Amino acid sequence: MSLLLLGACTSLLEPYPAQEQALKTLAHGYVAAQFAFDQAAIARMTAPQFVEVSPKGEVDERQAVIGFYAADRKTAAPPLAVLDQKVRVSGSTAVITQTLELGAGPRRMRMTQALSAHWDGERWQLTSSQTTPVPPPKAP
Template identity: 40%
Template structure:
């Protein structure tokens, strides 16, 4: 049976407890804290999101398992090489403001399922903004001593209907 962590709040990796270095390695300062309160899983999700939003394929490459696969909000299945190609530096576009939250973490030995959400705000043609939410299921896998992203599936959450 797996360990489960449920949190309805954003998890921030604080410098005194966790690290993320320039090579994409992340984790608690003391290895005994791995999985405490579900936070190291959020560190991987944050590093993964940062590499994507900044179009850093080398950083992203260091975070993905060799067999990584994702399902986009449009239902498209993208394998590792396609994902790395999509985030090539020459294809960079500005990312909208985003925030991440981890709602549930289940660990099964060397595999973890992380359910979270990404909220982002985009401008509207009328000069306003609209907030969108995407629910994300991440599959993380421990290979050796590192946790890597094995899969992600993005599901768009329908916008709330305006009051009539």
């Protein structure tokens, strides 16, 4: 009986490879929505309690993050690549890390991003994001 109750209480998540791909897609989509200044997409992907630590170290609540990406603030963005995504899932919580590469050639910049997500019973939603610039390599 206790095993039956335990089974009824567990989340009906898909097998890990499907979760991993969904989370990678969510993390990549979040960055793409930021670069496109797509407020509706950012709102869909983030949970009400979402908080972001920007590359400048500023802490912003969800509404401030969404507000920052107003269409009238959009500027030309450098080329973007999302690299080295890694996912760790523990129950209904996940952490995604990825490297963002912006620009090209000598002006290329890299940042490491960590995102947390929560399974709300129907879908994964981001609960936090922290983006940290990676210092350029030291000259020999």
